[in-house]
Amino acid sequence: MIQLQLFIGFTLALVSSILGQEIPKVLSLGSPVPGFSLKATNGKTYSPEDFRDAKVLCVVFTCNHCPDSVAAADRMEKIYQDYKGKGVALVAVNGNNPSGLTPDELGYSPFGDSFEEMTPFAKDFGWSFPYLYDGEKQEFATACGAQSTPHVFVFNEERKLCYSGRMDDGGRNPASVDRSYLRDSLDSILAGSQVKEPTTRSFGCSTKWLFKSARVAEDQRAWENRPVTLEDLNEKLAKKMRANESKNLRLINFWSTTCGPCVKEFPDLIDTGRRFQNRPFEFISISLDPIVQRPVVLKFLESRHAAIPSPTAEALKEAGFLSNNYQWMGGNPDNLAQAIDPEWSGALPHTLLVAPGGKILWRHSGELDVVQLRREILKGLK
Numbered sequence: 001m002i003q004l005q006l007f008i009g010f011t012l013a014l015v016s017s018i019l020g021q022e023i024p025k026v027l028s029l030g031s032p033v034p035g036f037s038l039k040a041t042n043g044k045t046y047s048p049e050d051f052r053d054a055k056v057l058c059v060v061f062t063c064n065h066c067p068d069s070v071a072a073a074d075r076m077e078k079i080y081q082d083y084k085g086k087g088v089a090l091v092a093v094n095g096n097n098p099s100g101l102t103p104d105e106l107g108y109s110p111f112g113d114s115f116e117e118m119t120p121f122a123k124d125f126g127w128s129f130p131y132l133y134d135g136e137k138q139e140f141a142t143a144c145g146a147q148s149t150p151h152v153f154v155f156n157e158e159r160k161l162c163y164s165g166r167m168d169d170g171g172r173n174p175a176s177v178d179r180s181y182l183r184d185s186l187d188s189i190l191a192g193s194q195v196k197e198p199t200t201r202s203f204g205c206s207t208k209w210l211f212k213s214a215r216v217a218e219d220q221r222a223w224e225n226r227p228v229t230l231e232d233l234n235e236k237l238a239k240k241m242r243a244n245e246s247k248n249l250r251l252i253n254f255w256s257t258t259c260g261p262c263v264k265e266f267p268d269l270i271d272t273g274r275r276f277q278n279r280p281f282e283f284i285s286i287s288l289d290p291i292v293q294r295p296v297v298l299k300f301l302e303s304r305h306a307a308i309p310s311p312t313a314e315a316l317k318e319a320g321f322l323s324n325n326y327q328w329m330g331g332n333p334d335n336l337a338q339a340i341d342p343e344w345s346g347a348l349p350h351t352l353l354v355a356p357g358g359k360i361l362w363r364h365s366g367e368l369d370v371v372q373l374r375r376e377i378l379k380g381l382k
Contacts, residue, residue, distance in 0.1 A: 021211040026145035026164055029198055033057060033159040034143030038093065038132040041119045046091070046130055048159065055087030056189050057155040058182070060167065061146035061207070063096045064121040067108035068204035069149045071174040072167055073125040076150075080129045083186055092127070094118055095134045095141030096149070100208030102219045103274035104309070107281075110374035113208065120371070141207060148204035154185050154195075162189055165200030223274070226307035230298045233286060233326035238339035241284065244354045246319040249361075249380045251283045251373075252340065254350040257293065257300050261367035262349040268370040269351075270306050272377070273324070277309035279381055282316060286336070287327040288348060294327060301325050353380050 027034070037047045051057050060076060062069040080090040096113040111117040115133045122131045134140045144153050144164075154163040163185035170177035185195045233241075244250050253269055255262035266285075273283035285306065287297045308316065308324045316324060328336050337344045344350050345365060352363040353376055362376045 021209070023147070023207075023209070024142045024145040026147060027143065027153065027161055029161050029164070031161045033059075033153075033155045033161070034140060036132075036134070036140040036143075038134055038140065039115070040130045040132045041115075041122055042130065044130070046132055051089040051091070054089035055157050056083075056089070056186060057159060058083075058088060058090045058186065059144070059153045059155070060090065060092050061095050061141060061144070061149060061151040061153075062092050063094050063113045063149045063205070063208075064111040064117050065096075065101065065106050065109045065113050066149040066205035067172045070109050071170060071172045072150050073121075073127070074174060075168065075170060075177070075180075077125060077127055077129070079180070079182060079186075080127075082183075084129075086186075086190055088186055088190070090129045092122075092129060092131045093134050093140065093146075094131065095138055095146050096208040097135040097138060097210050097213070098208070099216060100210065100212035102216050103271060104278050105205070106275040107277070107279050108378070110371045110378065135208075138207075138210060146207050148202045148206050150204055151202035151207075152182050154182070154189065156189050163195045163198050164202075166202045166204075171203065223307065224305050226305070228298070228302045228305065228307050228325070229323040230287075230294070230301060230325045230327060231321075231323040232329040233336075235330045235335045235339050237321075237326075238328075238330065238336055240320065242340040242354060243358045244319075244356055246282070246315060247356050248280045248282045248315050248319075249356070249377065250354040251281070251377065252352050252354060253283070253285050254288055254336075254344070254348055255285060256288045256348050257296055258289070259348040263300075265349060265368045265370070266304055266306075268368065268373075270304055272370070272373060273312065274309055275374070276377060276381075277311050280315075281377065281381065282312045283324060284316075284321070285325050287325070288333060288336075289327065291327070291329060297327055353377065355380060 033048050037045055039045050094113060098112055098114045106112055111121045118131055150167050152167050153161060156162050165181060167182045168177040168180040181200055188195045289297050306325055330336060341352055347365050350365045351368060353361045355361050361380050
């Protein structure tokens with residue numbers, strides 16, 4: 001056990017030196033529960049006193065975006081239901097600050113880590129336990145030394161730490177697991193015995209500390225300096241686009257600079273392309289503006305930083321496309337509709353997801369609900 005604690009301490013020190021910031025140390029076994037006063041998705045504010053009648057207080061640092069946290073979400077509700085009648089209080093805490101996340105870290109969930117996005121996330125998984133937000137100041141996460149998501153801390157009736165580490169061996173598997181360290185620790189504490197393995201490594205996405213915002217700002221500056229391109233689209237190339245002989249899920253959006261909803265939703269589409277850039281996914285925009293408006297279209301794309309993410313650029317090049325932005329040059333837009341989506345009514349904006357092999361998995365006319373779009377993409381990527 002001492003060797004494991006020394007290893008964890010060495011690892012944290014190494015990471016801290018690399019980042020130039022100090023990552024908080026994990027709370028020592030036997031330590032009292034740190035104080036907190038945090039708002040929850042149900043509108044209430046919670047402190048340790050609100051759980052004074054519980055025999056055990058289980059705190060799970062988690063979040064909305066991490067694939068490990070997403071996979072563990074159903075298991076967390078199951079544990080809560082199994083143990084709430086035994087005197088166990090389970091509390092989820094989002095200790096991440098959204099400013100510490102680059103877009104490419106958000107490709108596994110329809111949600112980011114803001115407080116506003118916690119409510120629909122919890123609703124998706126039917127959570128009936130409190131979900132608290134500590135991302136603004138991160139004082140509780142710092143006091144506990146929450147390293148990743150999820151990271152579990154279990155306190156006994158005297159509110160002394162008896163277990164810290166991972167919830168189970170499930171990782172990114174959403175199904176049931178062979179071993180749950182959390183269940184083992186709860187059973188031991190409720191039985192009045194010591195936890196056999198009181199410390200384990202927590203595996204998952206690292207906590208998004210406030211100091212990581214500098215890295216995010218640097219990533220944004222680099223993105224804004226990437227070149228934006230615009231190429232011609234004819235009927236032959238449009239048919240190739242729909243055929244989608246690549247291995248990627250392809251998002252295609254028909255739009256125009258004179259279309260209010262198109263202009264309004266376009267930043268969300270760019271953000272979507274960046275979110276899923278490290279997955280088998282690509283975003284292509286098609287402008288329906290008149291040919292003479294080419295300078296206006298390009299200026300618009302540049303102002304929205306509609307560049308190609310590096311992984312996407314490679315995939316598009318292999319598929320025979322020179323850009324992620326195109327302007328229709330084939331005359332009658334009926335030809336474009338026949339080439340890509342004959343069900344398109346002609347109304348803008350129009351968006352569709354095309355699977356490898358050319359099957360349209362989803363289409364939508366009108367302004368997008370970006371969360372719905374991300375859900376459809378995630379379904380297509382499974």
